[in-house]
Amino acid sequence: MLDSNAPRFERLPNAPGVGYKPQHFSDILENPGPVAWLEIHAENYMGDGGRPLAQLRILAERFAISVHGVGLSIGGEGPLDPDHLARLKHLLGWLQPASFSEHLAWSTHDSHFLNDLLPLPYNAATLARVCDHIDRVQEVVGRRMLLENPSNYLAFAESDMAEVDFLAEIARRTGCGLLFDVNNVFVSATNQQTDPLGYIDAFPLDRVGEIHLGGHDEDMDETGAPLLIDSHGKPVVDPVWALYRHTIETGGAKPTLIEWDNDVPDWPVLMAEAQRAAPILQAALA
Amino acid sequence: MGGQTAFTRALLDPALAAPEGLVNPDGAPATKRFDVYRNNVAVSLIEALETGFPVICKLVGEAFFKAMAGIYLRRFPPTSQLMMFYGQDMPAFLTGFEPVQHLQYLPDVARLELALRACYHAADATPIAPETLQDMPADRLMAARFEFAPAMALIRSRWPVHGIWRMNMEDGAPQPGNAGENVLLTRPEYDPQLTTLAPGGGTFVAALMNGKAFGESLDAATAQVPDFDLTATLGVLFAGAAITRLNED
Secondary structure, three states, rough: OOOOOOOOOOOOOOEEEEEHHHHHHHHHHOOOOOOOOEEEEEEHOOOOOHHHHHHHHHHHHHHHHEOOOOOOOOOOOOOOOHHHHHHHHHHHHOOOOOOEEOOOOEEEEEEEEEEEOOOOOOOOOHHHHHHHHHHHHHHHHHOOOEEEOOOOOOOOOOOOOOOOHHHHHHHHHHHOOOEHHHHHHHHHHHHHHHHHHHHHHHHOOOHEEEEEEEEEEEOOOOOOOOOEEEOOOOOOOOHHHHHHHHHHHHHHHOOOOEEOOOOOHHHHHHHHHHHHHHHHHHHHHH | OHHHHHHHHHHOOOOOOOOOEEOOOOEEEOOHHHHHHHHHHHHHHHHHHHHHHHHHHHHOHHHHHHHHHHHHHOOOOOOOOHHHHHOOOOOHHHHHHHHHOOOOOOHHHHHHHHHHHHHHHOOOOOOOHHHHOOOOHHHHHHHOOOEEEEEEEEEOOOOOHHHHHHHOOOOOOOOOOOOOOEEEOOOOOOOOOOEOOOOOHHHHHHHOOOOOOOHHHHHHHHHHHHOOOOHHHHHHHOOOOEEEEEEOO
């Protein structure tokens, strides 16, 4: 059941948004530029009070908010953490954000939280488990969620499904939407030596409610093969912008987020990065 | 052993080989690729500890702190998704960590830094006005018990923890003294405030926090410090928006 108070913003606009950083609070209110919506990490707003929640209440009056969880461990072998699920339900309940999303990953095992998005094999058993977890999340929070495609650094020998098929089947079975991270597509395709365009063209873009764009680091594995690392600490690279353009031209305009979580730049730099998405979205909306 | 059990053990123990069944594009074992996850976990947790304990980090030096944090995170991996509270076991860890035994004040500085984070994220509360207390007849006031804002905390230390904290966090702060300090944390609006209480103030506030009546708390403070400055201590509490209710039985 949703709160009886109607949310101020029913959905994310098909426009640029940015990951909110507290150091940008005043800048965003004074000069948002093309930024029409903001994304927060759910876990950073699960304290009881103080400045984080006060700032969020002010921002939510002006901007559509996307709540992006990083700690639910939907891909975990164990059950979902009921305490964390309750915290999430509380946050989504009072905030009534325009969107809620989480990751195809795990981060908790045996009550240890590892603070990273860890990979899982793709097969019938993991598919059933992830679907059960998403059913449970959507039931508890009373809304549809979006699930994000991961950055992959390696593969599991025991996988027997393609990631695209795995995600599409999750969406079909649970009714959840998808969050399409174009940088993750590029990182994974480079690391696994596959074709990112093929991934995009096979992806159920009609299920996508939000797009992520971010920066990555470049490294090499012990064989000399390229190894890209999803670091969110740099501008979006041109090949990712090209894949993004292809995604929008194929699937239509989608709410598009610039993720910049490390070495966060001053507001004008972040705003300029968001501005780069605007004409691509406008062309698709025209 | 399940897949994620082996994965987790290998993540936290660099001496272990990468779990079996993880492959690179050629189908060969993905050793360095697994190290990306290992590195992400360690780096992110070390960063969380550096952010949470800036004064401990300055006191021991950044390189030492990072190495120590690497030991801490393997002994005490997070048990909650809320990274803003990670490090609750740091005072106990520092007490037993042999290389810092000569810095005996470190555990109390860590307690202060944990209390600051708790203060920052504590629930908002509405304080009472000083008049509420001033207008109360003396006999009723003596029997009254105080309720405090969730953001308020008291750190009682035999070390000058506030002085040490200031010297590392404030430009031009004086050298810390030698005496122990009772440090009150309050949050008048959104920024935590640290105040060293006058002699007897720690005993007074601790008694009130333990649910003792005003009169009984005052007696405890005066027994310890005959010229206990009640007005100054109440001034700190009101300036910190710390008193939320006076309860009369």
